Amino acid sequence: MRFVRHRLIWTLLFLLVSMCIVMLVAGQLALQKAMLDESASVQRQLTLYAQTLSQRIDRYRTLPEVLALDEQLKTALGHRLSAVEVDQLNRKLEQANGASRASTLTLLDLHGKALAASNWRGNQSNVGEDYSFRPYVQQALAMGSGRFYGIGMTTGQPGYFLSQAIRDDQGAILGLVAIKIELQELEREWRQSPDIVMATDDHGVVFLTSNEAWRYRLLRPLAAHEVSEMEATRQFADENLQPMQYKLDNEAADGGRLVRFSEPPLAAPVLWQSLNLPDTQWQLHLLHNTQNASTHSRWAALAAGGLWLAVALLVLYIRQRQRLAALRQRSRQELETVLHQHAQELRTAQDGIVQAAKQADTGLSRSLQHLPQGVVVIDAQLHLVAWNSRYVELFRYPPELMRVGQPIETLIRHNARRGLLGKTDVEEAIERRLEHLRSGKAHLHESAKDDGTVLEIRGTPLPDGGFVTSYADITSYKNAARELRTLADTLEKRVEERTRDLAQAKREAERANRYKTRFVAAAVHDLLQPLNAARMFSSLLRSHLHDESSRHVADSIDGALAAQDGILNSLLDISRMESGQLAVHRRDFALGPLLQVMQHNFGIIAESRGLELTAIDSRYTIHSDEALLRRILQNLLSNAIRYTPQGRVLIGCRRQGDSLRIEVHDQGPGIPKGLQREIFEEFRRLNEGHDQDRGAGLGLAIVDRLGKLLGHEIGLRSELGKGSVFWVVVPLGHEAVPAPEAADPPAQADPAREDSMQGATAWYIDDDAPSCQATSALLQRWGCQVQHAGGPQAALDLAAAGNAPQMLLLDVRMGEFYGPDLYPQLCQRWGQEPLVILVTAEHNIALRRQAAEKGWGFLLKPVRPAALRALISQMLLRREKD
Structure with a gap:
């Protein structure tokens, strides 16, 4: 017993130690593979960021070169300018700057003094300022062109300066034109990424970054001449340049570095990749969180440990099965020996029973009397040995036939004379039955008598010859089975008929639904035609009205038509959802831009009603249909603004595990608990809200249906007198989505x-x-x-x-x-x-x-x-x- 216990302990110890080793090796291999994959991915991201930065600079690179060929600028640099000429130059540069959407264009003379600038209208105008100490001025006057990144001395805003010398017809330099490019928009795009992106100049100073804590940080200590150069050029003005503090943990073959930062502080180690930017002395850096690689490593270790444990347990199980099989083989042999002995004893006892039956006077066996079946026993010579009274009762044999030693052939012939063997040849039927008894083969079959009785006949041969035959009356069982079969057939027919009826009803319902859908769509289409004409006539009507009261009436007509338009479009949306014609296109996309659109579209409406609309920015990526989710949020915001008399409305989100709950808060009157389910029904609305804008009661109905269509939970929480919170729960996305390009500013009246x-x-x-x-x-x-x-x-x-x-x-x-x-x-x-x-x-x-x-x-x-x-x-x- 002690040996078995010790062997079990050593086996478990071996399994645990080997599993830990396998997990350690698998974890390290998975970590190295994940780090290489993430390093390659980070390098690709860096390349994309570098291309974006180069393209943004190249967009403005040719503008100074084009302006340097302008005759008006050449002429202006050749003499002292009057106030009128300065004004003309300012406007020219302003127009050129507006076309290119750059930050500032400036015209400078040979002494570095700004003669004209595109920002001449502002309080921080460049006109009249001396920029001779700036490198881009010195480079242009010396080499014909220049470039420089620094903080503006006049505006205080950082930017990238490109300059081009202006020459006369003989090639002499008359002055220069410079453009300042602001790159803050590029930084806003970088902030959409969860990683830290930054750019450094030739001194190792971070001047562009997606995180403000890293701006104006030093990669390395500055030399004395570098400090003097930056002070002379006022490159970073009065900014305090702080060094980074980090520790290198590991360095990959592709240039990636695993680094721990203590200043600025980062909670976990990051993967640091750098890329040199062409045509500049700048470097682009990306700090990538390695949490995913660590997670993959842990899962790989767990999987390897689990696999190793499963294999080890399988081997132990197979060995245990082999030992049990050997044990069962020995037990089977012992059991066969015991059974052989018992069979011999039973055969001896059976011989005694048969002998006792032969010696009986009547053959009526008491041991067979308790059986419900009719039983008859014959010996190897096909003579009667024993029977019971049920056997005699079933076949109504006369008493003189039933005696021990009577040939079974006599009983078979007696049954043949009564027609129990059928209408076939009698001798052939008798011989066939006798031959079957002589063959000693077991049999089982059913036989139906003329009176409707059905017998189950089961014959079993005896070990030393002879036969035991039992006759069971199964008439009631057969009748019950026949009735059950009839009932099953009847039920099956009824089920088929009901199925056909239900299928027909379903087809009729679907056909009616299609007719209804087409009718609603056609009706809405036909209603929109005169409504379109009415909107056009309403617009024309305003041009013919000159007094304020008449225009107010026209505005009311236009508002009523707009409300009718909204109701018809809502009915059409509900019809499309009911008919299944509303297609769903789910994908991963960033939530932040969608919330910004909500802020922009509904902020003006809220402000016109004296409300404050706040949209909390989000960096999450979600998985949904962007157009349908926008419709849900529009309806929720519209309701919040409609039922909030004063105060503020807020839209934001909070994470719930693998999902994100987008919430809309209002400060309205609240919704009674008994009505919180009913308001999601069509044409149900509360009495509160603005008098002229209570809605048709379809907005929340559409929200509820769209939520069910997308599989998003819709819910609310409300308290009377304090306001309501409506929310929609959407799943988080699984991959980073590139931030969309910044939208063009809204068109102004042109x-x-x-x-x-x-x-x-x-x-x-x-x-x-x-x-x-x-x-x-x-x-x-x-x-x-x-x-x-x-x-x-x-x-x-x-x-x-x-x-x-x-x-x-x-x-x-x-x-x-x-x-x-x-x-x-x-x-x-x-x-x-x-x-x-x-x-x-x-x-x-x-x-x-x-x-x-x-x-x-x-x-x-x-x-x-x-x-x-x-x-x-x-x-x-x-x-x-x-």
């Missing part, structure tokens, strides 16, 4: 755009006459010449070579005509392709995508006149530039 529509020719093709009339009048008021406003067939008849318009406004569904197919036919007759804007009531993503791919405009009915005017002006200006 006289050039206003003028672009003057005298422009346009066609409007629609099968709705009021829409044609209203749109035509509106286009004419904007200065367009409308050559055709009518149906598609009339447009085909009118189209000919030489009368093509500049702009074509085209409906999509016009009876038997389809707008995108009609356009090529018109272009063939015109011999050219004018600009086209699709104006439709169809919320079709595929159609919108097709229009974007072909460069067409796309507007949904009812069209807002301001949106139509802006789109036409934008497309006409783009055509002029091309």
Whole structure:
């Protein structure tokens, strides 16, 4: 016993030690592999960041070279400038700077004095300042061009300076022109990454970074001449340059370094990769968190340990099975010996029983009387040995036949005379039964008698010859089985009939649902046509009204039409969701830009109602359908603003494990607990809210349906008198998504755009006459010449070579005509392709995508006149530039 215990302890100790060794080796290998993979990934990211930085600088590189060839600037540097000439130069540089969207353009003379600048209007103007100490000035005057990064002495803002010398016709330098490029937008893009990105100059000073704690940090101590040079050029003004403090843990073959930072402090070691930027003495650095590599290492170690433990246990299990198999083999042999002895004893006892039966006077065995079956025993010579009364009762044998030693053939012939053997040849049937008994083969079969009785006949041969046959009456069992079979057939038929009925009902319901969906879509489409015309006429009406009260009435009409537009679009969205036509396109995307869009779009609405809207920025990546999630957040924000009389509205998010909960907080009246479920139903709304803007009660219904469609949990928490919190739970994404390019600033009122529509020719093709009339009048008021406003067939008849318009406004569904197919036919007759804007009531993503791919405009009915005017002006200006 002690030996077994010691062997078990040593086995467990070996398993644990070997498992730890395997886990250690696997963890180290996995860590090295993960670090190499992450190092390669970081190097690729660095290359992309370097390309972005170079492209941003190259975008402005040619501007100073072009301005250096300008005759007006050359002339200005040749004599003393008057105030009028300085003003003209300032405006020229301002215009050039506005076209390139650079920070500042400056014209300097041979002494480094700024004669004119694009920022002449501001309080921090460069005009009149002396920049002769700046390296970019000295380089341009000495070598013809220069470059320098530093903090501006006038504005206090850092930037990258590019300069170009201005020469006269003989090649002599007259002065220079310099451009300052601000790179803060690039840093904002870097902040979208969870890693730390930074750029250093030739002195090892961090001047660009995604984290403010790292700005103006030193990679190495500065030499005395470097300190003197930076003080002379005032490169970093009065900034205090602090050194970094770090410890190198490991260095990879590809240049990556595993580093621990104590200043600025980082909680975990990071992977540090660097890249030299071409054409500069700058370096780009990326500090990548190695937590994922460590996690992979731990999981690999656990997996290897588990695999090793499983293999070891399997080996132990196989060996244990082998030992048990050997033990069972020995036990089987011993058991076979015991069974052989017992069989011999049973055979001896059976011989005694048969002998006792032969010696009985009647053969009626008491040991067989208790059996419910009829039993008969015959010997090897096919003579009766024993039977029971049930056997005699089943076959109604006469008493004179039942005696010991009676041949079984006599009983079989007796049954044949009574017709129990069937209508076949009697002798053949008797011989077949006797031959079967002589063969000593077991048998089992059923036999039906004329009175309906069904017998189960089971025959078993005896070891030393003879046969034991039992006859069991299974008539009731057969009847029950027959009834059950009939009942099963009946139930199966009923199930088939019910299934057919249900299938028919399902098909009818689906057909009714399709009819309903098509009806709703068609009804909304038809309702949007006159609504579109009404919006156009409403816009025209304002131009004919001059008193404030009349304009207020026109504004009320326009607001009512806009509300009706929202209700119809909501009904159409619900119809598309019910019919399954609303496609879902899930992907990983950054949440931050979406929240910024919400802040921008609803901030103006909130401000107009005296509310403050706050959007908390987020760096998380989520997995959802961006368009449908935007619709959910728009409805929640719209409700929050509508039901908040004063105070603030906030939208932000908080993490919950592998999910993110986006919340919208308001300071409204709150929602009673009994109504918190009902408000998600269609046309259910509270009585609170602004008098003119209580909604139709469809916003939260759409939110609830979109949440179910996307698999996102929708919930709320509310307290009367304190406000409500609505939320949607979305899963986190699994990969970093590049930050989108910064959107262009919103277009300002541009006289050039206003003028672009003057005298422009346009066609409007629609099968709705009021829409044609209203749109035509509106286009004419904007200065367009409308050559055709009518149906598609009339447009085909009118189209000919030489009368093509500049702009074509085209409906999509016009009876038997389809707008995108009609356009090529018109272009063939015109011999050219004018600009086209699709104006439709169809919320079709595929159609919108097709229009974007072909460069067409796309507007949904009812069209807002301001949106139509802006789109036409934008497309006409783009055509002029091309």
